[in-house]
Amino acid sequence: MQPLFDGTPDLARMRRERHAKLVAAMEAEGVDVLVLLGESNVRYATGAHAPAAEIGRATLQRPVAVVTADGWAPHVFSAFPEALPPELPAENCHGPLPVEFGGGGLVEAIFDALGGRPAGVVAFDEYPMPLHAELAVAGLSLGDASGVMGAAKLGKTFDELACIREAQRINDEAMNAVRPLVRPGVRQTELTAAFLRRIHELGIGANCVDPVWQVMPSRVSSGPYSATGDVVFPTATTDRILREGDVIWTDTGCNWNGYSSDHGRTWLVGRDRVPDAHQLAQYQRWRDVVGRVLEEVRPGATGGDLVRAACAGEPKRPWLPHFYLVHGTGTDPAEAPLIGTDLGADYDESIVLAPGMVMVLEPVIWEHGHAGYRAEDIVAVTDTGWVALSHDTYHPFPDD
Amino acid sequence: MFTAALGADLDTKNAAERRVIAMHQSFTTMALEDGPAVAFDAVRALRRYRVLAEMEARGVDVLMVGRGGNPKYVAGSRGLTLLGSRAFAPTCVLVRHTRDVHMLSITDEGVPLEIPHAHLFPISWNPMNLMMRLAQVPGTTDARMIAVDGLTPLFETLLRNTFPGAELVDGDDLMRMVRRRKSHEEIAIIRTACALAEAALAGALDALEPGVSERELLGAFEHAMARNGVTTPGQEGAFCVTTHEPADPVSLAGAALRQIPGDRVVRDGDLVALHGIVLYGGYEGGVGRTWRVGDGSPSDAEVALAARGRRALDALIAQCVPGRTAVAFRRAWEVTGEPLPALPIVTGVGLGMEPPIVGVGGPGPGGEGRWTIEEGMVLAVQACVRDPGVATWFARETVAVSDMSPEVLSRFGWGPLG
Numbered sequence: 001m002q003p004l005f006d007g008t009p010d011l012a013r014m015r016r017e018r019h020a021k022l023v024a025a026m027e028a029e030g031v032d033v034l035v036l037l038g039e040s041n042v043r044y045a046t047g048a049h050a051p052a053a054e055i056g057r058a059t060l061q062r063p064v065a066v067v068t069a070d071g072w073a074p075h076v077f078s079a080f081p082e083a084l085p086p087e088l089p090a091e092n093c094h095g096p097l098p099v100e101f102g103g104g105g106l107v108e109a110i111f112d113a114l115g116g117r118p119a120g121v122v123a124f125d126e127y128p129m130p131l132h133a134e135l136a137v138a139g140l141s142l143g144d145a146s147g148v149m150g151a152a153k154l155g156k157t158f159d160e161l162a163c164i165r166e167a168q169r170i171n172d173e174a175m176n177a178v179r180p181l182v183r184p185g186v187r188q189t190e191l192t193a194a195f196l197r198r199i200h201e202l203g204i205g206a207n208c209v210d211p212v213w214q215v216m217p218s219r220v221s222s223g224p225y226s227a228t229g230d231v232v233f234p235t236a237t238t239d240r241i242l243r244e245g246d247v248i249w250t251d252t253g254c255n256w257n258g259y260s261s262d263h264g265r266t267w268l269v270g271r272d273r274v275p276d277a278h279q280l281a282q283y284q285r286w287r288d289v290v291g292r293v294l295e296e297v298r299p300g301a302t303g304g305d306l307v308r309a310a311c312a313g314e315p316k317r318p319w320l321p322h323f324y325l326v327h328g329t330g331t332d333p334a335e336a337p338l339i340g341t342d343l344g345a346d347y348d349e350s351i352v353l354a355p356g357m358v359m360v361l362e363p364v365i366w367e368h369g370h371a372g373y374r375a376e377d378i379v380a381v382t383d384t385g386w387v388a389l390s391h392d393t394y395h396p397f398p399d400d
Numbered sequence: 401m402f403t404a405a406l407g408a409d410l411d412t413k414n415a416a417e418r419r420v421i422a423m424h425q426s427f428t429t430m431a432l433e434d435g436p437a438v439a440f441d442a443v444r445a446l447r448r449y450r451v452l453a454e455m456e457a458r459g460v461d462v463l464m465v466g467r468g469g470n471p472k473y474v475a476g477s478r479g480l481t482l483l484g485s486r487a488f489a490p491t492c493v494l495v496r497h498t499r500d501v502h503m504l505s506i507t508d509e510g511v512p513l514e515i516p517h518a519h520l521f522p523i524s525w526n527p528m529n530l531m532m533r534l535a536q537v538p539g540t541t542d543a544r545m546i547a548v549d550g551l552t553p554l555f556e557t558l559l560r561n562t563f564p565g566a567e568l569v570d571g572d573d574l575m576r577m578v579r580r581r582k583s584h585e586e587i588a589i590i591r592t593a594c595a596l597a598e599a600a601l602a603g604a605l606d607a608l609e610p611g612v613s614e615r616e617l618l619g620a621f622e623h624a625m626a627r628n629g630v631t632t633p634g635q636e637g638a639f640c641v642t643t644h645e646p647a648d649p650v651s652l653a654g655a656a657l658r659q660i661p662g663d664r665v666v667r668d669g670d671l672v673a674l675h676g677i678v679l680y681g682g683y684e685g686g687v688g689r690t691w692r693v694g695d696g697s698p699s700d701a702e703v704a705l706a707a708r709g710r711r712a713l714d715a716l717i718a719q720c721v722p723g724r725t726a727v728a729f730r731r732a733w734e735v736t737g738e739p740l741p742a743l744p745i746v747t748g749v750g751l752g753m754e755p756p757i758v759g760v761g762g763p764g765p766g767g768e769g770r771w772t773i774e775e776g777m778v779l780a781v782q783a784c785v786r787d788p789g790v791a792t793w794f795a796r797e798t799v800a801v802s803d804m805s806p807e808v809l810s811r812f813g814w815g816p817l818g
Contacts, residue, residue, distance in 0.1 A: 056752030200619030
């Protein structure tokens with residue numbers, strides 16, 4: 001297994017290479033101008049970002065990016081000058097564009113930044129309704145930005161992989177600070193408190209998701225109602241008090257320079273509690289599933305290959321049916337490749353692994369009457385196989 | 401104020417749910433055997449009633465929402481919170497004819513009791529499956545007008561193909577109209593959220609001493625927040641040193657505040673802006689202050705700066721009365737003689753941040769003039785002033801607009817800068 005990268009990421013090089021990939025994807029898709037509103041898309045295209053916020057605030061104060069196929073520096077409309085990349089020319093930095101408000105002028109502001117009405121296809125990732133209303137009468141040739149963004153984002157550069165690895169390192173270390181607190185009598189919210197404090201102390205950029213410390217029922221029928229008949233996960237944290245013997249599935253994620261980690265483990269509540277025979281067997285099956293999948297991971301393998309490897313010898317697909325066996329991570333915490341979803345077998349078969357793709361493996365072993373085992377491990381596809389981006393212990397389960 | 405008027409319209413079987421909130425109890429999260437501190441069931445019923453009334457007024461048959469606080473307003477479910485914006489997807493549906501909510505969830509955990517299992521549709525990665533589920537919701541396929549609170553190129557195509565007989569109209573405007581005025585119950589929730597934000601700010605202040613980093617202050621805030629049962633901030637707050645900040649090259653016009661904490665270490669005598677926002681039941685509570693670090697006395701220039709800021713803040717608070725338009729805040733700010741800061745001086749408060757937004761980030765004076773300030777609105781007012789030789793001073797209060805004088809919901813001391 002060859003290391004894919006070493007050292008710390010060069011963030012300016014990362015932005016330069018991402019921009020070049022976007023411009024190439026625009027050419028391939030016949031898109032002349034990209035107008036991006038989604039925070040993860042803007043961050044990918046330009047590096048510009050905003051404070052992490054609840055969705056309503058994030059929507060109202062997000063930056064907007066305009067990328068042109070000529071390869072010149074992108075334009076950014078933002079209320080957060082401290083979160084603009086230093087290399088962006090001053091004339092490309094604009095005040096915020098109020099895309100959520102009517103009254104006109106949005107399309108003209110974009111034209112002004114571009115120095116006139118653009119020719120060709122102008123692709124958007126989303127339309128707030130006031131912007132949609134203006135575009136309906138603007139007479140532009142409109143396109144969908146999702147194809148360009150998906151094509152550019154799929155394969156990560158060395159620097160992007162280094163960012164994911166660093167986000168994951170901080171996430172792992174914060175979870176190592178939380179794990180000793182998991183004892184009878186602690187509240188879930190206290191674990192969240194310790195986690196949030198630690199990631200900020202360690203220099204994370206932002207938290208991504210309300211940390212999950214879900215107490216798993218021993219059987220599906222003992223847990224919350226399930227519309228699919230399968231075990232329900234994840235549910236939002238409460239001030240629930242943890243009790244001796246509880247089986248906890250954790251799920252946390254945070255971002256460093258825009259890149260998301262993803263950390264999942266199964267923990268047991270109790271002082272010096274060790275797994276019982278059922279729990280050890282579930283864990284071993286989970287490791288076996290991951291091992292079989294990783295044996296298939298190399299350039300040219302398909303999502304279908306991974307699905308078949310995961311399912312070999314298992315009585316049913318060993319993951320949550322409303323999720324996936326594999327998802328990617330990047331500037332979105334759950335992005336392509338998505339493998340094992342309800343998009344179906346043909347879709348899985350169409351996914352061909354290539355160097356630089358990142359895969360979060362999250363199989364689930366469920367045993368009626370004995371809860372189950374779930375964890376998440378992250379790998380990147382290399383020229384010959386894969387390299388691990390996560391290195392955390394499986395404690396209290398044996399690492400070897 | 402709205403509960404009484406609503407009484408006749410609510411289903412009588414829910415009469416027991418229509419409790420008036422005991423306002424003095426709303427700061428507790430303990431089990432109260434005589435009734436919950438906040439009657440969230442009554443809050444949800446009232447919100448849905450208002451949405452249905454607005455749908456009726458606009459002739460909207462079906463509302464499909466998926467952005468910001470809109471699904472929370474309609475369904476009131478307690479789902480897993482993700483930070484950041486997300487593109488529109490129709491995750492919550494309200495049908496006017498049946499008055500039923502249908503929503504995306506694989507479980508009833510966190511879903512209000514009045515939404516039955518049959519009205520839940522599971523997460524899908526396949527948009528065709530999602531469209532199939534939407535078409536199965538009674539009342540959608542024969543709808544003539546469907547309101548959506550956003551669109552993407554993909555969902556615009558899919559919705560037009562799935563519901564060819566329906567006109568797609570602006571549901572975000574509908575929701576803003578409904579959400580702008582808060583009931584007494586909603587204001588009680590926001591008051592509780594403010595108390596939680598203040599408690600978390602006190603946690604950050606306990607950590608504020610020379611040598612602590614900005615990120616560590618944010619960590620201390622969120623630690624105190626979560627210990628009090630709130631695991632989601634409204635925003636990862638600004639805990640930023642403002643002393644001797646270099647001038648911001650982009651927004652030279654007025655005072656700018658760095659809003660993303662960094663590695664900068666706090667020194668004795670620094671001024672530090674502290675802005676904490678938390679969510680309680682989805683509703684935003686927030687408070688902002690500027691504190692001087694250490695035991696030393698503030699300089700005359702620092703005291704003068706804070707006094708300028710307090711005057712500007714008071715000028716904004718005084719405008720939180722019904723009848724004017726939001727541009728009155730801009731005019732009141734201009735009268736203070738301070739340049740307009742590089743952040744909004746007013747934002748709406750509700751299920752997260754809402755319009756109106758006055759100042760940077762909003763629609764500008766023209767748009768501000770189209771928003772009328774009304775009784776029941778809750779607003780965050782923010783003052784930010786700068787003395788280039790000293791520092792930047794920032795403060796935020798959360799204010800309810802009533803038929804009497806403005807009611808400041810947030811309450812926190814002013815520290816060494818008095």
